[in-house]
Amino acid sequence: MSNTSLATGHEGTLRDQATAYFQRIRSGEMGALPAVSALILLAILFSALSPFFLTKLNFANLFVQSAELAVLACALVFVLLLGEIDLAAGVTAGVGMALFVVLNQKMGIDPLLSVIAALAFGSLTGWIIGFFVAKIRVPSFVVTLGFFLGFQGLQLIMLGDGGIYRVDIPAIQAIMNSNMPEWAGWGMLAIMVVGSFLIALWDRSRRTRTGLATRPISMLFIRLAFMAVLGGIAVAILNENRSVSIKAIAGVPIVIPIVLVIVFIGTFVLDRTLFGRYLYAVGGNPEAGRRAGIDVAKIRIAAFMICSTLAVVSGLLHASRIGSVESTAGRTIVLNGVAAAVVGGVSLFGGRGRMMNAIVGALVISIIDNGLGLIGLPAGINFLVTGGVLVGAATIDALSRKRSGGSILRT
């Protein structure tokens, strides 16, 4: 029996690994590659077209502006992985924030408690949506469209027609408007690089102990070097004074580590826990999941709960950035959120996608918004371009699915 050996994909030199990677891409497993390419192309394009695009101030703004979209896209990944959708995610965030101001300002409840109540409201909403989808089997498109309409009404009732409430709690304003001290930015990068290194070592030691092949360690160092260099450049730029007035503005915006922590936890859950594995399984083939003993309904409900709760977090970021809660919040951002996830490489058919896809996609959508704004094109163009990019990304998704599905017939 020793004459048969099965590969695990970890064998071989750096060159073998690279060959295998290109093979996967050709067979349709493109992941975030199209989005990363788009990101680079767009950055080059806008730098050429606008002298303001490459300024330090705009660089920081880009991250801050994309943060709420990025978190919303991360939220949507959990339901998109099931092949479901949550069109109500934006207005769930809106009602969550309305609840926050009603509790905090009208009823004088502690801000932290009010935030917790808003998050709890998100979880409850997700549970109800999930119940309709998983137990009663109403298509999620219809359930969440219903919530999308209903919650707009709830926002109006809670805040009044045209109602806007200022949010002037310093801790909440700080989320999107404050920066970390210089050393903390470097510390954050160090934690990321060393943390990634330790996690990778841990994984390698598990494999070695079990007697399995490990990828060339040089691959790990290349990845870490990439991370350190790109991260180092970003931190260095963000640590410089980017103010256009006398008062200095410098440091990594606080929201960046917040988003990174969400991405880290989300990735951990998806890649390394039973729940994550079952989420992919149910998204790929619910019947296979059911036969394997997975409680499919429970997984679906949990996914909607995570989505709605994270959506409220994104709403909090929005309220922090603009300093107020309005009765129309969240109506349009949800479509951008879906666009971001899909553009980043999350499949609308379910079963394929990661947190990082959502982040890259959110950056693409934000860079389009930001760049077109700087060039001074009319706002209508923005919608047209974003819509076009979404259809393009969905087309890539459908084609790559067809290509990898087509291999069933291959012998």
Add this chain to the structure above:
Amino acid sequence: MDTPLIELVGVKKSFGPVDVLKGIDFKAYAGKVTALVGDNGAGKSTLIKGLSGVQPFDEGTVRFDGHDVHIVNPKQASNLGIEVVYQDLALCENLDIVQNMFLGREEVAMGTLDEAAMEFAATKALQSLSVRTVKSVRQKVSSLSGGQRQTVAIGRTVLRNAKLVILDEPTAALGVAQTEQVLNLVRRLADNGIGVIIISHNLADVFQVADFISVLYLGGMVASLATADTNYNDVVGYITGTKSLEGAAS
């Protein structure tokens, strides 16, 4: 001969007024391949569903390894070591081979998935079947051919320490080369000491791989024969009902 791994005596099953299984006797042995053949509607699937607990039998005795058992749900069947590979395989295309083989029974260490342990065990299970046709155990199932998918589904039963593996039409959708691969796999499964029941419409396959052939005809077992003692024409005769009950009653 030794004790059968599974033995059915006088098993009956009806749906309302329709008697689908009319008192079936059936045996299968560890380390042997027993083919279950019969025309459409003969009751093969009903027999399998009874054994796997999906649709328990109404009447009759089921003995597993010499002990009387009542299999009333799939979990019980699985606990006994009975695994069924259904025709649609039930694999997740977006997951890789290891992930599919362990689906629902993942190894967990310190609250997280123990990928190394799973990869190791899955590789070992496939090696025990001398599988050489897959490039990597971390390949996604979407990139596998029909025969390779069947391999994954069969490998999964080995991983679950199955004692009895039931295969429903494993070669129905496959070409010549892949059919050969899967039949080799079935043979090796039996050579590893596992009892195998294979449902097939293809008598060439049956004669190639099976040690015993049991023929169902309209809900009755009309023949249970050693492959060596029979021939193609006789089996066709039993299946179509033109030949009946020779030595089957014993």
